[in-house]
Amino acid sequence: MKSEHIKNKLALLPDKPGCYMMKNADGTVIYVGKAKVLKNRVRSYFTGSHDAKTQRLVTEIRDFEFIVTASNMEALILECNLIKQYHPRYNVLLKDDKSFPYIKITHEKHPRLEVTRRVVKDKGKYFGPYPNAYAAQETKKLLDRIYPLRKCKTLPDKVCLYYHIGQCVAPCEYEVAQEDYDRMVGEITRFLNGGHEQIKAELTTKMHEAAEKLEFERAKELRDQIVHIEMLMEKQKINMNDAVDRDVFGFAVDKGWMCVQILYMRQGKMIERRASMFPYYGEAADDFVSFVTQYYSENPALPKEVLLPENAMDKEKAGESIADQLQSWLNVHVHVPQRGLKKQMVTMAGDNARMALEEKFKLLERDEQRTSKAAESLGEWLGIGAARRIEAFDNSNIQGTHPVSAMVVFIDGKPAKKEYRKYKIKTVVGPDDYESMREVVRRRYERVLKEGLPLPELIVIDGGKGQIAAATDVLENELGLYIPVCGLAKDDKHRTAQLLAGNPPEVVPLPRDSQEFYLLQRIQDEVHRFAITFHRETRAKSMVVSKLDSIPGIGEVRRKKLLRHFGSLKKLQAAAVEDFRAVGIGEALAQKILDHLNKPEDAEAAGEDRSTV
Incomplete structure (x- = not known):
């Protein structure tokens, strides 16, 4: 139901383009969107029915703000900036995952070539992306042989080996005219932008001239450079008749997830593709465009053309509005192809996105079956039946300071993070792991009994016989609960090594390559991660408070x-x-x-x- 506060704000919404920010009860921005008509778009969240994923967003909204813009394009850019500022949990957010390599001509007094995966707006010239680091390094080595730009990051006191083999103009010792740098940078730029045939022709002419002058070593060096160019260019298959650099986008959605595929075409050749997969909560087309704007907002290495799918465009204007906005902002040609080879490329990107989603859900289904089966089989190994609900405990402290404990819950082999719990140890003085385990088990299951919460089929303790005995004593002798308890002992490399169970505890001969053992490793790693994170937070807060106090x-x-x-x-x-x-x-x-x-x-x-x- 809409609160009176939201009803009053909805009445004030204008019939203008702009951006809106949805907030939760804590005042945190959880979603940023743009709209051609703010009044219609924002009101749609609070009227009518929604699918499950949008309803999940709507149930958290307690307030909203809006910013009016002069045009749709301004709204597009503002949305991108707001997402980068607030990182809303329900927006599409680009991850800093592994990026493709680029070749860069640095913007310095004495420019140099380098291979980088980090593209920033530093006035350098970026070329790529390349399909892999090897292709980029080989291209750079070829250019280093042809054009003697400096190689050292810091200028040395005297000339190095590169000068003596003709691969550096040695600005460390000799004055280099600006026109020499401009000429080399211009030729490198032309080569990397697809002018390698012209460069090859020039090298061939120079090779013949050297041969006529009986400079056979120079002629051989030029011939080797020509061969390297031919080998480098032959490794890529031609996909288009022109030599235009373009990025081709396609996307697909299923079960609340979106997959965006980008086909990278450079010099008329498709060199690589990339898939990004993430949950989305808004309209599919809007979130796809949000992905594209974020993708290019920090990337100065723009292609000459961007191809977008028709299903991402505004149906009323057949794709013109978004394409025009992106084109004005990026200053590159943005096209929504309707037919021909370009249309086929966009269709191929969309098909690849759809197949990637199908593969994801098939793998998820297979993993769910495996984990569910592993939870059942683990119970059979322990003689307790199916262990559908497993609760695991771990303690964390440094020489007894700021002792804490944590509990994680796995249901049918999958983590139930909403049921995780943290505990600050209250009654134990010093580093006593057994007494800490007794306290946290007592507190957990006293509350379970008091509030009628579900009991686990199995309790997993991160420890050996002593920790198992402490937990079992509290459960049976103090609380009257007879829940199976097992322990996970680690080897000298801090890896899960043995499963201990029974009274007295004995080693269970569980195969280390089994799905059941893998499930126990996941549980132990997760509870350890959760406990360590809580301990660090507690210790950091304590240090801050004590300093200020x-x-x-x-x-x-x-x-x-x-x-x-x-x-x-x-x-x-x-x-x-x-x-x-x-x-x-x-x-x-x-x-x-x-x-x-x-x-x-x-x-x-x-x-x-x-x-x-």
Whole structure:
């Protein structure tokens, strides 16, 4: 149901283009969208029925904001910037996964060539992407032999070997005219943009001239360069008759997931493809366009042409509006092909996306069957029947400081993260793993009994016989619960090595290559990860609080304000005096806080020693 607050805000929505930001109960932005008509688009979230994935988003919305823009294109760009600013959980977010290699001509006084996977707006010239690092490195080696740009990242004091073999103009020792650099950079650019045939023809002419002058070593060197160019270009299959660099997009959706396929065509050849798969919560076409805008927002290595599928476009204008907006923003030709070879390429990208999704769901189905079967078989190995619900515990501390414990839940072999629990150890002093296990098991199952929560078929303890005995004693003798408990012992390399069960505990001969053993490894790794993460958080918060509490004039209220405003101790230490005005702290106290936080550790320790004398 719509709250009165939302009803009032909906009435104020304008009939103009812009962006909207949906917020949850904590005021966190959970979704950013754009609209040609804000009033219609935002109201649609609160009226009518929705599919399951959109309903999941809608149920979390407690407030929204909107920003009016002058045009649809401005809304497109603003949406991209807002997504990058807020990282909303329900938006399509590009991951920083492994990227393709590019060849870069650096923007420096003495430019050089390098292979990089990081494309940034630094005025350098980027060419690619290349299908793999080998292809990029081989192309760079060829260009290094032909064009003697500098090779060293830092100029040395004297000329190096590259100068003596004719592969560097040695700007470290000799003055190099700007026109020489401009000529070499221009020829490299022409080569990488598809002009290798012309470069090959020029090298052939130079080879013949050298042979006529009886400079056979020079002629052989030029011949080798020509052969390298031919070998490099033959490795790629021609797909288009022209030599235009283009990116071809296609996408498919199924079961709340989207797959975007990009076919990279360079110099008329398809060199590589990439698939990105992610859950989406908005309209499929809108989220696809959001993906494209994010993809190009940080990438200065643009192709000459971008091909988009028709099913991503505005049906009312047959794809013109989005294509025109992207074209104006990117300053490259954006086309929605209707027929011919380009249409076939877009169709191929869409087909590949659809097949990738089908493969994903088939693999998921197979993994679900395996994990469900593994949970059943694990129970059979232990003689307890099917272990549908498994709860696992792990303790974490450093020499007894900030001791914590964590519990994870697996149902039918899959993690149920909403049921995970964290525990701060309250009654144990020092590093006593057995007593810590007793406390957390007692607290967990006292609450289970009190609130009538479901009991597990199996409890997994990260430890050996001592931890199993401690947990079993609490369950049976204090709580009257007879739940099977097993332990996972690790080897000297901290890997899951043995399953212990029974009373007294004995090794269960579970094969290490079985799905059941793999399931136990996953459970142990997950509970260990969860416990370690909680321990780090607890320790970090304790350090921050203790540092702030030791400053005169900083009480609990001000401490909370400071942490809420600055976010972390590191940002607080780096703040300026005037930054504290936002939390109502004057210059004198602000300077005192900064002096204390940035005090050298040895000076702080010395102060503590004097105070205890």
